[in-house]
Amino acid sequence: MKVNDFLPICMEDMKKRGWDRLDFIIISGDAYVDHPSFGTAVISRVLEMAGYKVGIIAQPNWRNVDDFKKLGKPKLAFLITAGNLDSMVNHYTVSRRKREKDMYSPGGKMGLRPDRATIVYANMVRQAYKKVPIILGGIEASLRRFAHYDYWNDKVRRSILFDSEADLLVFGMGEKQIIEIADNLKDGLSVKYIRHIPGTCYKIDDLKEVYDFIELPSFEEVFEDKIAYTKAFKIQYEEQDSIRGKVLIQKHRDTYIVQNPPAMPMTQDELDRVYSLPYMRNYHPIYKEMGGVPGIEEVKYSIISERGCFGGCSFCALTFHQGRVIQSRSHDSIIKEAEKIVKDKDFKGYIHDVGGPTANFRHVACEKQKKYGTCKNKQCLYPKPCKNLYVDHDEYLELLRKIRKIKGVKKVFIRSGLRYDYIMADKKDTFLKELCEHHISGQLKVAPEHISPKVLDLMGKPRREVYEKFVDKYYKINKKLGKNQFLVPYLMSSHPGSDLKAAIEMAEYLRDIRYYPEQVQDFYPTPGTLSTCMYYSGLDPRNMKPVYVPKTREEKSMQRALLQYRNPKNYDLVKKALILAGRKDLIGYGPKCLIKPKEVKNGIYQKNKRKIEKKRKTKKRIKRR
Template structure:
């Protein structure tokens, strides 16, 4: 077993004259099951295809896209594990200084809007070769979308990139079907029949039983039409109930086929049982490796999908709401492989996924009918059909703990505290506190205002407070000094300055100030971003306050860290604006002290 070819010499060592597919990615080449490019390239290899990797090519030099020659079947393109714009810019549109997915954390090794730039460069180098785009950047831009960085509505990335096919979602089944179609001689322009893909056509009659979205001209000129289009897209993200969606761009129609069916447990096991090197390419060692790998190298993905329903999260559009779990045997096999790594010290950093403590489908009905279009599983209140059961996850963690050589197994990918509270058994909480917390447990209440939490798709703060009490009581019972570290989001749609002050008071009463604060980041594919752009809740059509003013956003952020010296002036201004002079003083309830003069 070895890394896949990255140059002609590597191809010659394998006896290859030509690759079948060449994968162009915005990340450094990391052959690990947490990296999409590695999963898809190894899966293609399993099916007998020859795959080469061009990682972080110089997009200003066309020769960088020719280092492996012309592939027999096509180019595969993604931006990497993270959206290139999120990778490059903060919520205040300031350029970031590092890139965790590049050698040594070096920035600027991928372009803005990498999928589009790479695809256009490939088309310049090879006029007629099929180009298939996918990954998080393409998936969330598959149809019209609001682009925060240019503050505009953009077309489907399929059009701007000039690609032939867009694969959305996780992509394994769709990509294998595309590969087989290309290999059988079907032209890329005729591959219009695969679920989980988007294609373009001038034939309005080509899609089968479609739902027509508002046209691109309509969504570009009307926020109401944009919200209407988003609602239809949002309601058609499930593989069982989702319909074919069509969006018109002048004489061209962009067609989104229904989502691909989710992987079965056996299929998901196969994906993670592929022969990965579980490391970055040796060429990066001189630069100190890839920082992102260090974070996940000794973590285990146990599930995909999430029925949590957070509106600021793009999982609905990318992984979907149906939970898919790996088998215990597959995970234990990965643990044994992990133990053979010379850097492994006996500590597994995480066993989880989008939500660590979801290991089963939300309800029995999902197996036949898919996720509900008109309701969420957990918000604003728990659905009566929700299955709450941690027993499988608890048993999995117990098995991993018993493996010889394993010193500690942490749970760090985040748990749904409301799901934990709904469990009638204390078994999960007891074992979580006893075995799987490294002194601090990170949780995400996000806010405290009920009106804001409702728009976020999060439970009320009273539910979170119940979880905190239970965690503290359990930790005390087992004589462990452990703490909860909460995450909060400032300036989410619906959050007023009054709401931000309410959150600041909650933080004051917690007794410690959060070290990190997350400003709301409007990224494609989320309901919160739709609310940010339109000022409308797309599900109810109600108006929503959106803190877009730069000063108001600064105020809301500063209030979450009101004790910082550099935040004093902006916090004072915010409190005065809301006539909250009661919070300026020397008493225990004050946020800041008055000026000395």
């Protein structure tokens, strides 16, 4: 493998290509991994395909400007991204503790990117080059384009365009926008006049050139008033559609943030071209001695088959980033990628995944979406599948069968999310049968998230009965196949709407089905989700009704402990929660009890424990004599 097969990361790489100056320099918070699962790789290869000279500065030292100058000044612009994750999510757990490992850094090492990486990098570029255009992209910028609640500061922050002093922001997946921006800059149009491209945001001092827009409550209003914040979020949520969405503006003092409608979904041909580009499908060789980049391990032999999700979970930011319209690749494109994977010298025969945000969504939800866009006030699957929803797994099954037949492929796993309610809406059991027979190994992970109706309604998830029917069908099919395979349900504690009563309801359910989860996800209020809006405001933006929100560390710990009530470390928290909720009936010796009284633990009376231990030691000494 030659280093210059990757895009340039230093002046020597540029010289090998015969370049004296780059058109674009991408600065990323992630290590440089040239694989289509990494946004930096995709955008850089798309620009390269269009004839632009692109270089990469990955994880620069942000304490001075030297690293930001190492590729020189780009002819057209700096492109800045925090990486595949929001840098704050990358750094901190939901309890705001520092994580131990960064999956997108060499050797998993922490500390190679700053907090709020997008802002820091943009500020350093501005120090290094005063007037060079700066364009933001990636998930961190995309979800912070308007005034937004920031969990780590516990306050509303202004648009990232202000704190970064950037000129333009690309939201969503970005391929269409970046080429149009590049062509405009190449033709000599100043970045301050690039205001017409869907899927972009910019700043403006007056509204003379902006037409047919909806004005959100200003930053000052949403900072002071949670009702105003909730109303602003609702408008953003409703207008997040490329066909029917309006231009949105939000005033920050004397300046406006303007968001154009989202970019149109990519066609199948366009998506196929993106994934056919000459990715090296690995991390840059400079990281080899550092142990490589852990984030490549799960995706190196995985295939992204589609984008978008019409699932509409309240706690997911996909609506604001990839959107609700499914964009799928052709079978030929996916087969060619699978054949490339098989030729890799380290491939052992196992394709880890063929999917996307939701693996079993391979086509638009209904024909109406193609003409009118997504429904403004309706979801495709919640509270039950829409009558217009197109439910079919045949095309996906056909694709999986083709991949299974490729010489060198032993097994094709599906590890992306699967919507069990969509599977249950399918009148045929063929997909579930083949899934159990060929595409899982021992267990299937699904996401019921909760079982309390009031919590599920706020999550936008189906009722418990749907999950139970799926469980029943899953085990019946496995029994027919002679397989002993299990279900692993993902569960979430402390979501808005979940009080101690709801958490106890979940604990009782787990007791009854005899499932004891090793891991539980505590709700994480990240920017750009309905659930985060509920968490901050205490209101459901869809109907403005009050929502109970567990916020104290103690209550969140109790809710989490209840879902793992069998763990001895959680005993005191579980007992306290049961007493506070008036459920002392669950403390005792009966079959329905969650814990035993404190005096008895492992069959020993605690008050006599020391005496018993003393007698045992005395007997032992007598025997030795």
